[in-house]
Amino acid sequence: MNAKQNTTKSGGTSGSGKNGPATEGGGEPMIEAIGLSKFYGPFAACRDISFTVNRGEVVAFLGPNGAGKSTTMKMLTGYLAPSQGLAKIAGHNMATDRLAGAERLGYLPENGPLYPDMTPFSLLEFFADARGMSQERKQERIEVVVELCMLQSVLYKAIGKLSKGYRQRVGMAQALLHEPDVLILDEPTAGLDPNQIREVRHALTRIGQQKTILLSTHILQEVRAMASRVILINEGRKVFDGTVDELDKNHAGLDEAFHRLTTAGV
Numbered sequence: 001m002n003a004k005q006n007t008t009k010s011g012g013t014s015g016s017g018k019n020g021p022a023t024e025g026g027g028e029p030m031i032e033a034i035g036l037s038k039f040y041g042p043f044a045a046c047r048d049i050s051f052t053v054n055r056g057e058v059v060a061f062l063g064p065n066g067a068g069k070s071t072t073m074k075m076l077t078g079y080l081a082p083s084q085g086l087a088k089i090a091g092h093n094m095a096t097d098r099l100a101g102a103e104r105l106g107y108l109p110e111n112g113p114l115y116p117d118m119t120p121f122s123l124l125e126f127f128a129d130a131r132g133m134s135q136e137r138k139q140e141r142i143e144v145v146v147e148l149c150m151l152q153s154v155l156y157k158a159i160g161k162l163s164k165g166y167r168q169r170v171g172m173a174q175a176l177l178h179e180p181d182v183l184i185l186d187e188p189t190a191g192l193d194p195n196q197i198r199e200v201r202h203a204l205t206r207i208g209q210q211k212t213i214l215l216s217t218h219i220l221q222e223v224r225a226m227a228s229r230v231i232l233i234n235e236g237r238k239v240f241d242g243t244v245d246e247l248d249k250n251h252a253g254l255d256e257a258f259h260r261l262t263t264a265g266v
């Protein structure tokens with residue numbers, strides 16, 4: 001009932017339990033949502049959302065369909081202009097200093113890459129060129145992400161003809177291409193089969209040791225394995241920000257806590 005807490009503005013400092021690497025790296029803020037709102041006419045897709053993700057944290061961004069997760073992520077990445085508020089990546093204001101922020105940021109949009117006629121290889125080359133990588137670095141990085149995301153067998157097939165799982169992995173490869181230290185991943189496991197979900201989870205656990213990650217997901221069982229902290233939104237508002245253990249403080253399971261916090265007042 002009373003879990004409508006706001007652990008802290010600077011995030012993660014409450015991580016006292018076993019999931020406590022939250023403050024690693026001295027609490028440098030890498031992802032900052034500062035009073036973000038998005039209005040479509042009279043409708044608020046997001047309303048006054050504030051939180052901070054510090055260096056080295058892996059934070060799960062939860063909420064029912066339509067809660068405003070993708071909208072918040074798009075504002076954080078600079079793809080969507082907020083109606084109110086401010087988004088910062090690695091200290092860069094994404095309204096005024098977007099390119100500097102984008103250099104530090106990898107973003108997996110909600111439906112993966114939108115270039116059905118390109119092959120994974122040409123897409124990665126395209127993004128590498130757009131980011132101004134040298135020929136040498138381009139080759140090296142494409143090799144690394146192709147291996148990391150296991151794209152070898154589909155490298156020269158049209159993206160539009162790939163399965164959802166492969167398309168998601170192409171999106172991941174593109175997000176990781178320039179070796180960003182901040183990742184915003186919108187449902188990276190959506191549409192994947194259980195084996196693919198395992199692979200993504202393992203990859204994220206590996207990657208997450210050096211990076212700052214905000215990821216949205218519907219799979220609550222994944223949260224405990226991947227994230228040290230949870231931010232939960234409902235109907236465009238933040239309703240919880242705390243550790244996984246705090247979310248499940250009644251030990252009734254995360255789905256119970258999720259249900260309680262997202263149906264209150266209905």
Ligand SMILES: Nc1ncnc2c1ncn2[C@@H]1O[C@H](COP(=O)(O)OP(=O)(O)O)[C@@H](O)[C@H]1O
Pocket residue numbers: 040044045063064065066067068069070071072
């Ligand atoms: N361009 C848009 N115009 C009008 N309403 C939108 C637009 N984009 C999103 N919405 C609405 O905003 C709400 C939040 O959407 P979204 O951020 O995609 O939620 P989530 O990712 O949590 O499922 C939904 O009700 C959605 O229908």
Ligand SMILES: [Mg+2]
Pocket residue numbers: 069070071110186
């Ligand atoms: Mg979404």
